Amino acid sequence: MASEISGAAGTFVGNARRFRPRRFAGLLLAAPAIAYLALFFVLPMAEVIGRSLAGSPLTSYEKVLTNGLYRGVFIQSASIALQVTVIDLIIAYPLAFYVTTLSRRARLVAFFFILLPFWSSQLVRTYAWTIILGRNGLINQLVLALGLVEEPLTLLNTRFAVLLGSAHVMLPFMVLPLYASMAKIDGDLLKAASLFGANGWNIFRRVHLPLCRSGIAAGATLVFILTLGSFTTAAVLGGGRVMMIALLIEQQVRTVVNWTMASALATVLLAVTIMLYWACDRVLRGRAVDES
Amino acid sequence: MKHLLATAALTSILALASFGSWAQGEPPKPEYLVVNHSGGVEGEILRKAFFNTFEDETGIKIRDVNQEGFGKLQAMIETGNIEYDVTSFGIYDALRACELGFLEPIAPEIVDRTDFVDHAKLPCVFSYTVATTAKAYLEETFPNGGPKTWADFWDVEKFPGPRGMLNEPFDNLEFALMADGVSPDQLYPLDLDRAFRKLDEIYPNVGVWWSSGAQSAQILIDKEVAVSTGWNGRFYAAIQKGAPLKIEFTQAMINGGAWGIPKGANNAYWAQHLLAVMARPQNQAIMSEAFGYSGTNKKSIDHVRDDIKPLLPGHPNNSATLVQTNLEWWRDHSEEVVERWNAWMLSKQ
Structure with missing residues (x-):
């Protein structure tokens, strides 16, 4: 979303000379944040990259990139992140649309519930799923009492549980950018399409969906990137069966005490994330130029 | 009351006896001994089972630090700036450190391990738990x-x-x-x-x-x-x-924990005396009751409450x-x- 705004601003600032003093003031205002990030993010990150090169340089990278195990974990993490993104997109799209149709007051209530997950710790939210999905959890008690199954279902400690828990945690990151996109859509465009004889499906596919492109790109990138590097959900709900990059990094540090390998994995994860972010930014910039 | 007096007398005799043996040419007492361990629940148990006894007997305070990692130890040895006197670590790190000569040998004349289980008698690695x-x-x-x-x-x-x-x-x-x-x-x-x-x-x-x-x-x-x-x-x-x-x-x-004294530690002599306290059956028994692990001293179980004994591996x-x-x-x-x-x-x- 941030990139969308900066992209749009870029197209508005036609006369760069006039804005130069303001730009300087902006830099000054951002100085505390920049100093903070430099000290607590860039510096430690440089340290991590430095550690990943310890020993004989690049052997750890060679291993991360060529060894089937590490490649497999990256592919597995990406596939989980992709699935979570698709699930959230399918849930968030109608939800965000519904919110745009609400009155101001009702919209505030809706946002309260959408943002509710942010009000509790992620760990607590994730543990709540164990109460619902467990062998003695709510779902199993229900289906056993109804006589639908003989043995309790294995829901917890599976890939399914990780997908469900991640989709829950990540949902607001999808809803908010989508809502921002949809709120800007001129309702008359949809009416016009309808007047010209488009059915509901065509209005959605040829008018609404294309106008939401930047929201979808922003939401999908956020959800994908955050899920790709997530730790808690897979650790708590995966029961050790679902291996993700963050779990592998933790294992390298805690069990094997191999900081070089852990740092190389983290650096590759960072590189993948930056590339994804860059790709999304391109899409959004392209969009901003189209609009102007 | 009588019992209390007897205990007090016995303690002071024991204390005197051990103080006597230190008398000839022992290094001066530092104000405190720096002990590196993982903290948390283990930290509380260490204090209760061992550190309090050591402080009472020697008057040397224990200062706890929690620093992870083999790399830290290696750097300390290499630069000669040893920041702690006693440290706990993962058993494989301990073995590696011992092999590389990063640890003081455990002094048999101070740390009595005659009643220890066999696997806990390594030359420079000390353990109090089974x-x-x-x-x-x-x-x-x-x-x-x-x-x-x-x-x-x-x-x-x-x-x-x-x-x-x-x-x-x-x-x-x-x-x-x-x-x-x-x-x-x-x-x-x-x-x-x-x-x-x-x-x-x-x-x-x-x-x-x-x-x-x-x-x-x-x-x-x-x-x-x-x-x-x-x-x-x-x-x-x-x-x-x-x-x-x-x-x-x-x-x-x-499995068991691993402790050691970094080579050239400032107060290596007194560090050995801390390990001596950690080797005593009575003190290990306090640890057993709190942790549920056996002591490495085979006699420690004799001092454990009867209802807890069957829950211990030893x-x-x-x-x-x-x-x-x-x-x-x-x-x-x-x-x-x-x-x-x-x-x-x-x-x-």
């Missing part, structure tokens, strides 16, 4: 007696229900081989192919691959699994909180079939084995 990876289940799950051997643990016909196992290869490979009929004294070098084949067999029945000690007890209490492997101290802690768990020690693997009912981990084998192979374990786990997904 911890085990055992198995446990809720009493109600198997009212007529649960799985005893690892072959039983693998037998889901006779003992139905999901299993819980550690999400790392350590101990699990030994368990698999014992379940496959390898005699406990023939385990090493581990036959990896055979172990992983046996693990293939149990994989579909493992409900949870746990990764933290507390989790191993929690999945039993939540009935996510019928029986789980776990560190016996974690099961003990759950029992102390009222969970009706039964700990089964048959063929449990012995109790005669439990100790007969315990299996000693071959630390050297694991030190040399852990990296390769962890990689194979990860690949195996990934292949199942």
